[in-house]
Amino acid sequence: MIMETDHLNAVARWAVSLMESLGGPGAGLTIALENLFPPLPSEIILPLAGFAASRGTFGLVEVLLWTTLGSVVGALILYGLGAWLGRDRLRRIVARVPLMKVSDVDRAEAWFDRHGSKAVFFGRMIPLFRSLISIPAGLERMSPVRFILLTAAGSAIWNTIFVLAGFFLGENWGMVEQYADVLQLLVISAVAIAVVSFVAVRVRQRGRGKMVG
Template structure:
């Protein structure tokens, strides 16, 4: 199964994933997806369609591809959940207290928000590039019940993985069409994230600037 090469490190990485699937079959796709959770630049939007393509060629079954990739998603998410649980609220507050432009109150507000919307965040977050991996960390920090986290991650991952695996299965050699649309979605997410961070930084700097005259007067 060949992948178009452009000489980049990403192409080399994807080629390694393809080789892994060719050697050990569907479990290789599961391992690659678990690694994608820990190393987001490894694109699931490429790995999943390739798993579907391999299934269409008879390298392994379609059900195997769906089960192994979803299992890989859950395993990778659990590792990041464990990282968040190890970090915990106390360590997180201590880290944030040392960072410029951030306040401990920001952590408390985020925790309160996650308490209300954490379930939706974990489920839908599994379908958003980049956040798909990161959402597991705050779930661990706030110690979302493990059974609930696993079920939500399993459900969200099953939806996302099925779309891309089935696309690769039915599109065959034209699976690159999926990658094109996935790239557009990823760019939208990145632009939105950059805009959000920029807005936060500008707002926080203005707040600090407005407070300074009051502190000088005191």
């Protein structure tokens, strides 16, 4: 056994079981799925994988390679989803969404054209955006090679930080989750403020009859 799992939630226990059964590839699989299903938190899985490595369940380099590969695979699936959705379909969807304008899509595309590479790289190190940033990359048909390299680089940094934390903290690996929760709360708060501000501005514009295109 990697560790006692009684105090872990069902998702974390499942991740532990998978790593015990498959070793490094199990850690990579959980991280690939984490990209697609947010209830699988990398902030728990990665320190757990590091702790498992410290107990000799698998090698440290092995788990770093597998988790980074898992990150890339999960990101590519979402990239494919964005490419499948496409610009035209996205515009039709946005045109039907209250308080949204098609010109919002144009501005987002212009921003991504300028900052897409940095967004993909740094986005891999920000909770929530870790997964979501792959979709606009697919929408904008970023070069797959560039996308893979940037995703792998950003993911390797994020994964290494959390895996090493679990490796060196050992039995105290759970401390990582406490600090990660603070970071996630800050990100969620910033997003909530941005959304509320956007809605407030659009409601005001609608009231003044300025909601055009």
